[in-house]
Amino acid sequence: MAQSTPEKPNIIYILADDMGYGDIKKLNKNSQVKTPNLDKLAAKGAIFTNAHSGSAVCTPTRYGVLTGRYAFRTSLKKGVLNGFSPALIEPSRFTVADLAKQAGYQTAIIGKWHLGLDWTPLDPSKRAIAPSKETPDISNVNFEVPLTVGPNQVGFDYSYIIPASLDMPPYTYLENGKPTSLPLVPFQGKNNPRGVFWRSGPASKDFVIEETLDVFIGRAKDYLAKASTGDQPFFLYLPLTSPHTPWLPSNKFKNKSGAGTYGDFVMHTDDAVGKIMKTLDSLGIAKNTLVIFTSDNGADWKPGDATAFPLHQANYIFRGEKSDIWEGGHHVPFLLRWPAVVKPNQKIAQLTCLTDLMATIADFTKQNLPEGAGPDSYSLYPMISGKNNQNRPDIIHHSIDGMFAIRKGKWKFIDGKGSGGWSMKTGKPEDPEGQLYQMDIDEKETTNLYTKYPEVVKELKALLEKHKQQGYSNR
Template identity: 55%
Template sequence: MNLPKRYLLCLLALGACLMACHSPQPEETAPNILIILADDLGYGDLSCLNPDSKIPTPNMDRLASEGMLFTDMHSPSAVCTPTRYGLLTGRYCWRTRLKSGVLVGHDPALIAPGRLTIGSLLQQQGYHTACIGKWHLGLNWVKKDPERPLTYGPAWQLDSVNVDYSQGVTDGPNSHGFDYSYIIPSSLDIQPYAYLENHQVLGLPMKFTEGVYPDKAGRGVFWRYGDVASDFVFEEVLDQLTAKAVSYLEGRADKPEQPFMLYFPLTAPHTPWLPTKEVRGASGAGRYGDFVVQVDRCVGRVLDALDRLQLSSNTLVILTSDNGADWRPSDIEAYGHLANYHFRGRKADIWEAGHRVPFLLRWPGKVMPGSSSPALACLTDLMATFADMHNRRLPEGAGEDSYSLLPALDGKQQPDAVRPDLIHHSLAGKFAIRKNEWKLIPSRGSGGFSQPKNYEPKEGEAPGQLYNLAQDIGENDNLYLQAPRRVAQLEQLLRHYQQTASSRPEPEQHALPPDSEQH
């Protein structure tokens, strides 16, 4: 039977429509990820968060104007090592062997073999991953003499070491989800001082530094005595790591078929404060402020590299800090600069200045430029966020304290968009719990550097601290005795999380935010 020509044309058009409707749609390109973790950078150092900052930070301000800033983001600890553990694993560090303090440069690896990290999670999603910068999570060194201890003397004042540096390390970033690593072992004031590339020590043979101390060199100019590589120059470390990060980006630009994740933990503005000549006098906050200016310029070099290499449009950039600034009352008096904004205390403390940190997120096409979020969140939340981005549920025993940030990226002003509560932890191991606007510290004192570190209450005084942060961001009005029911509820919740393996319920899957133009 011969059909009229017009019917044949209609059938062909209908078939074409059906094929188009049922043909697979191309998947959205996975974004590259760049995480810049500053070291001891204060919330109030950034002009975009503190209009009265005495430090110009145009590159970090640019990042905020092109993305979203979080105003209630927290590090999982008020000091270095535990925060880095939490960021990489999505798990509170106090669940490990490290219940207080930080590691030193010869301590063994803290991350357990086989534990999922953001590196290994993204490797499973096809990413090339790199860690360039300060590690500070322990390394497994090789002994010269297997029959003797690795080190002799107190951890912070070693008498000698039994380390064969020529053998490198047997556990480090490459063991925990990073295809490439170029690191220093810990802080720039803790030995050993050397670069390690893919677990091999560079600049051998090792020498010895007598150290530099602030009683002679001045406030903030400090590193301890110990082993140092022959080619290691303290004043050049920040720029050297930045150059290596830019070089890595250049290499990945030639391989656009594979997304990358670069974890770039800076060594600054942690001590020693060593601003280069180009930035001296560039701030109104002394040597520390000038060093923050140098940090900002390093951030700018990396952002400029993304632009030059045409990577910016498909790269999610995060900038944050591992804890608050170590900015003393005497520093505030000297310069009038509030490195930790209006928050109480400083680095290491259980009070807000110890753990409320800057957090800037730029994701072109997904996050509205110049937006902000009041959502309560934590650096442990990166793990669940990256899993959510790739439509993946975290397996049991991974990311136990991680919630996805995706629900907060729509620009709606919802304080509870990410998580219902959060646990804080100080240098000395003091706990606090935050739920909505309420913060409970079951004991007295800072638990860190600020005085009083500990306080034994007198008869009739409150044994703990309770603050309503919505009304009292400076934590000045202790409501512990006025709200016994709220204290009891928060204490019960804290004990529950301490006694269980996870603070996160079964994770929900969240859709990626729509294109930012639709907001």
């Protein structure tokens, strides 16, 4: 059995893709989606009610999870990568997987990567994939040999991934850096009905897009069965492909929710998490396995979805949606279960960021981080172990278009007009140059106090610039 101890529990980090805070019944009693497995996970551990992704979109949040560093500090200043983008995590960058290995863990990623990959060229004198806004030319990629930079080069012993989101080519599983099935052939995209969307591009002949979530859960169960028999604890990073587009619930869940195809896919996601939890029980390792479930950003729940299903608030009461600097873009569900340490039915209201995984693992495994590692990471361990209510003093938010905000105490300052994302890109001409909300009484961000409290604006703007310029925010 995996040799876990209270200092070195097994760790499973489940990252949903585009799931909103309001989707989970335990967090939103009015959710029109049944989520019994996530409700059970929440009841048996801690609910963090003020948790935030490092960005309002996929790639930058994932960078932050694995490095403890805000992604705006990289070359990616806005938007996300695609399935052909080069690796974003620098080979020299210390990652959570490196940290776990240093502590004696076996490490694995199974699921969606979306952090760029460096492929091996057939002709070394040329780039494997030339930059292109259209479908890139992959004729110079040597698919027969492993990636030069991928998960296995940044700390993971084992990897079984798709390169990016499930609506982005190439559509192929990569096991330890190599496609599991060749050759890649053209695959036709789709964009109808709402949410059933993927782009055209190359795919393995046997890639069945509807089965991806279940394939990853099956692989994860197999990995857990094997890892639990070894003499090391394990760290499994499990970034799911759901409920991001394409919304493809299995037949078991079709037409079962009160939130359309999206809600059905959330139910499928809940079931997937349940299968992982049942596997831990059947293997007898649940007690000392730390399970974290969260989401990379808010839900892609547009005004048309809210009109079609008015009783469901995927992003709860929060303003905006995925991509936005407003709370709907980055205020995410965060559930943590660790029966050996964490008491059930806890609610933790302290400010939390998904960059905090690195400092948390370093804390309970009693490791010092290397110089420069995890510069935006704070440990959650004092809170979950009951030692103290040490609080993260502030957090930086970042939108798809590169707009910044900073939260400190009750105040949230947004350095610009509008949402910085899909909801309201630019704001109104008559709006003030920035936004200030008192979050303890205005979680919905309805009353802009920017002109009323200029001294607060000045202080927070200066703090934001300080954190941006100095390269760290945790000391």
